[in-house]
Amino acid sequence: MVRGRLFLILNFFVMRPQFFAAINQICDEKNIPYEKVLETVKAALATAYRKDFGSKEEEVEIILNETGEFATVLLVKEVVEDVENPNIEISLAEAKKMKGDVQVGDEIKIDVTPMEYGRIAAQAAKQVILQRLQEAERDSLYDMFKNRENEILSAQVMRVEGGSVHISVEKHNVVLGPRDQISGEKYYTGKRIKVYLDKVVNTNKGPQLSISRTHPNLVVRLLEMEIPEVAEGDVKVKSIARDPGFRSKVAVWADEEKIDPVGACIGQKGVRIQSVMDELGGERVDIIEWSKDPKEFIATALQPAKIAEVIIVNDGTDIRVRKRAAVFVEEEERPMAIGKKGQNVRLASDLTGFELDLYNLEQLPAFKEKLSELIKTDRRIGDEDLEDIPDGASDADEVIEAAASSLQASDGDWGSLSKAVVTKLEKAGYKNLADLNGMELPALEAIEGIGKASAKKIAKELL
Structure with missing residues (x-):
């Protein structure tokens, strides 16, 4: 569409009524300031003039007058006593023929407007306009959005191609990638959505807008809009x-x-x-x-489960050790505390900033005794220190597996491992227990998705 309107602009550079209408339309479509487009057109006309009638050294000024029929081309030269470069200089005698009060050192502008231009000149001007418009559009895009990082933008879906969704954000086309789309959300042409502008990066290909529907701050900004x-x-x-x-x-x-x-x-x-x-x-x-009280905050974060007690193991004072808390629940509250696929305990951990270990309430006395012994040693308490609390699991991963322990893997080659563990092993490329023979505990723990507790269970099956 822009290329079509360039014909109106470049058609012998005649200032027809459609000329300025075409410029205004380009400004509206590309969201580029009117002055920038005019500067671009002037640069193109100057290039065309030099191509057909002048030289690269000449200083050319273009005047666009909405009331006139043609663009005016002025050749700018410096008035000198002796001319060394006729492309940019004019003698005082010649200058006085055009303007009587001119002096040495002045600039004089000579009207050299041609009546028509050649095909090559028009093509050169067209290329200049296209290039300058692309640059102006990139600059406009960057200036418009850079100061709006971390804000919500309204957008409309233009088309869906493969896994990517092409959307229009204030007349600019932006791609919403698969990782930034909400799982299960349907996108279709014309759908209006709100996206979070994470950041704007200026690249060689122009500004890149990083937008998202999955960023946590999208929820925060929506709360600000509604509340x-x-x-x-x-x-x-x-x-x-x-x-x-x-x-x-x-x-x-x-x-x-x-x-x-x-x-x-x-x-x-x-x-x-x-x-x-x-x-x-x-x-x-x-x-x-x-809550300022981390115990109270953790208990609230695990709702709707009812928490019997929370013990802070590491409060983050020592930055070398991650913040950690032990959570004790009644047996019947455990599934609710864990949530579907571990969602509730995982979100609570992210929300509070604490690694949360879930225990049965009956483990509380043994846990306190073990923790008291560790504190007396006056050393950092590591993950492995609290793994051997009797009568239950010691971390959330193992708790999740314990909740599914009744669903044993159907394949006899996996022994008594739970389906949760088997799924992780198969995803990592292992077909049965035989594939794991000879692997030590550290190697088992290094398998993606397998924690220390799961690794110990696998090691027992390998004995």
Whole structure:
């Protein structure tokens, strides 16, 4: 479309009414300032003139007048006593013939407007305009979006090709890659969506917009749009954990006691949070109250499960050791604490920043005794120190496997390993236990998806 309108601009450079209409249309389509397009056209006309009538050294000025019929071409020369370069200089005597009061050192502009241009000149001008318009469009795109990083943008789906979704963001085409799409969400031409602008990077191919529907901050920005208390800062989002398309947990806090941060976010009959979930394609958003007390925060983050007790093993004071907490639940609360495919405990861990180990409540006395012994040694407590607590699992991975332990692998070549472990091994390329013969514990732990607890179970099967 732009190439077609260049014909109007370059057709012997006549200032027909369509000329400025074509420029205005290019500005609207490409979101480029009118002045930039005019500068581009002037540069193209100057290039065309030099191509047919002048030389590369000549300084040419183009004047576009909406009331005139032709573009005016002026040749700019410096007035000198003795001319050394006629392309850029003119003698004082010659200059006085054109302008009586001219002096040495002045610039004089000579009207050299031709009545027509050659095909080669017009083609050269066309190439200049196309190149300059592309550069102007890239600059406009970068300037427009650079200061809007970390914001939500409204977009419309233009087409879907393979796994990528091409969308229009304020008249600019941007690709929403597969990793930035919400799992299970349907995209179709004309669909309006909101995307999160993560960052804008200037590359050799022009600015690249990194947009996402899966970024955790998309949820935060949607809360700001739907909830005035969040937008105004009365309610603060302290942390967020997200499993895009399925579930998010958001911790909120209000400094003023009279403000209920959770109630403000949920709204009357849940209308506020429902608007956010609708925009996310039905993704569940849990709002919980943040607490300065990590024990209370962890217990709340694991809702709807009822937590009996939380013990902070490592509070993050020593940066060499990751923050870790032991969570104790009644047997009947364990499945709820873990969640489907471990989702609840995983999101709670991300939300609180603590590695969470789940234990049965009856393990509490033994755990406290073991922890007390370790504290007396006055050394850092590592992951392996608390693995041998009797009568139960010591970490979330093993708890998840224990919950599925009744579903044993049907293939006899895997012994009594659970389906969860077998699936991970098969995904890593192992067909049966025989393929693992000779592997030591560290090698088993290095298999993707296999933790220390699972590695120990495999090692027992190999004995």
